[in-house]
Amino acid sequence: SNFEPVIESAVQKNVSGYSIHHGDLTLSLIDQGYIIVFILWLIGFFFFLFCYIKKMMQFRQYITNSQSVIDPEILAIVENWRKSFGINRKVKLLTADYIMSPFTKGILKPVIFIPDKLLKADDVNLLNSVIGHEMAHISRFDDFWLKLQQLCQMIYFFHPVVWYTNKKISLYRESLCDNLALAKGIISNQTYGQSIMTILKLNLMRTETVS
16 A cells, blocks of 8 residues: 555654653663752751861860960970971960860961860870870871861762771871870880879860860
């Protein structure tokens, strides 16, 4: 029949048109999936970014409300450790009556925070141990590396391996600073260990920063 080629051509066009439309629909669903995943990632990233900024603002407030230590004997300990580690930057020592563990903040202008509770203990060995450990962090620029580490964790917050790795890195960093402080030979292993026990007895909670 003369109409058969026309009918066949129309059928092919309809089938082809359906295939194209069906392909576009599939592609559209895939794109929507990517968009949803990206939106979920953005929500998670900005949530952890908000938590990080809030935490940093709290520590800045702690530092702002702290007082400079002016005791010449304590400052001499700070200076001794600074020279021992070959640190050219000026290191400021602060204190307040916050119930938290010692910590270090700052890269170019580092500060060491020591709670008033430790200073009132009037224990030279304890201060040597604490300041030596914090000075090791400063010598390694750990505040910078910690910020980089936290940024990676915010970007890959969805990956459990990142959280596990970050925890291991933090533990290794603290252990390394212990060893660096002991390697200077200013304090003995026994004295250092006793100082850690003293901090535990004083019930100072751990802070989530370079400490």
